[in-house]
Amino acid sequence: MSTYTVTSFASASPAFTETTYEVPRELPAFHVFVDILACGVCYTDLYRFDAVPGSICGHETVGTIKDVGPNVNHLKIGDIVGFGYLRSSCLDCHQCTSGCDIMCKERKLFSHGPGGFAHAVVWDSRFVYKIPSSLEPKYAAPLMCAGATVFAALYNNNVSPTARIGVIGIGGLGHLALQFCRAWGCQVVALSGSLSKKNEALSFGAHEFLNTKELTTETVKAQPKFDFILNTTTGDLPWDLYLSLLNPNGILCLVGFQEKPLEMKSNHFLYHQARVVGFLVASRGVSKKMLEFAARHNIKPMIEEYPMTAKGAANAMQNVRDGKVRYRAVLIVPQDSSKL
Template sequence: MITAKARAVDGPDTPFREAEINRRDLDTNDVLIEIKFAGICHSDIHTAHGEWGEVNYPLVPGHEIAGFVTEVGAEVTKYKVGDRVGVGCMVDSCGECVNCQKGEEQYCLKGNVPTYAGVDKYGEPTQGGYSTHIVVTEDFVVRIPDNIELDAAAPLLCAGITTYSPLQHWGAGPGKKVAVVGMGGLGHMAVKIAHAMGAEVTVLSQSLSKKEDGLEFGAKDYYATKDPETFQKLAGTFDLIINTVSAKIDMDAYFSLLTLDGTLVNVGAPAEPLEVNVFSLIGHRRSFAGSMIGGIRQTQEMLDFCAEHNIAPKIEVISADQIDEAYKRVLASDVKYRFVIDTSTI
């Protein structure tokens, strides 16, 4: 076994502590990665706090991982020692079902293996990127382009692909009007990516406090959703709305902003159920959809797209001792726009 240093929680209300975890010895197709940076995702907080169901504690979160290959298994062909690589929200899947065969491993019919809070094919619990090392099969590792700094690359492995995937799938591009709900870690990436794709982008946020940033990131317009006139003024405007917030909102109000045949896609995952009045959809043949990250092939495509268009998240690098405070600040919307842990401080 390989021993790694980590930061773990022992329950939904406990602080992070120093820990040592075991990583498996390399199988023939495995890659050992020395983690340099790990992003903090809202999903980490939901899971650490036990809000998405039962958790097998102790838990090491983190699925936005960037680092270097330090060792490879005997049959690895895709990577070599020294390569700049990343790991996102999953570390394995069955590889055989129709969805996996299509390169949509995130929708594996047998269930993909999440980077943390899951169980791998060896029957061992998975632990995430708030650690110094991780072992992953090469098929679930992606290459980080040279012109993306490793600290900025980490959030792309979740925030980047979570927004890139629906924008691409629903055809964001020239001639399309796209609205992004929320201007947090996911939202600011959605604005940057949609703009780079050629769409006309509008931000819908609770207040105008981040308007200057939104326009800088590529939005044409920015509206406060606390203002009821926003929904009157923008009624029937958007071809596509990407909802990035992990909170319960008035879905029918946002459906009213869609054009004929428009689609609202939820990528935020609130713990509470969302209420929908079907008449908000059928009146204009509108669609309500969901999207979850992307497959490995699309994740690599996203990284290459971001490299080509010089897209990177706006981050705040923190030490491992600041994780608990970072969680509090995320919940208070006090971050612009993604915390990234320098794992050398673990």
């Protein structure tokens, strides 16, 4: 059987090793073969890197379609496309048919097969999105997870354009959240303990910057309140303090994995009808809307570029682990590399 030989970069903690695997040229009915142009490095990749030696990470992938399966009708060879966290779902259950395929019980996430730390990959075309021509691939890549996550939090919570929004954490997700919130029409406040990020946060779209190191039970009383607070961090926070910053019926939305149990007093929920919700990432339909919105409003991440090599992947991953990246690491495939 004729095959494609794919160059990839597998985890071999604390580094990566270059390897290859074979892909049949006769693709499954709905799949596409994609020559990768760029792949973002997400903090979630660290979990897989550490837990599964030999895995091929990467779920913020953008590339050019080189071949299509026999049942692929909405995409063609030469299209520039992106794909992310969700690899597939059953497409038939209530969650899938109601536009919430990310919650499908039969879902398969990016970790169920080779990811985007490679020169090429095969993906189900039904979970692949055409990239608007105005979005350069290296900037579109981080939108496939980081952008889709924060956009879904706004879209699925029906956030009003008149809302006052606080964004906790000005990192890979947070700096995109500021841009999306500003374009949404909201009054946007960056909440961070890193004063060195103040000017950049304002340039990303924040109207105000609030130093979280100055927040106390007393200072919170005098602060203008929020209708919606988006927490993009993974660390343990003084949750009661942040819930005190909400207006009645306000929402605290979590999009970062919290390793410790959340401890909160019930009075926020009873006396002020506060809500705490979480979002994993966007569904297929919302991902498409996110890309259209980003293109229309010229939303793009601030990135650091690394070569798509074993050394490049290792350097990018270590800088993400150390919190040194401003604000999203992206692996770039050399244009003279061979995918066959």
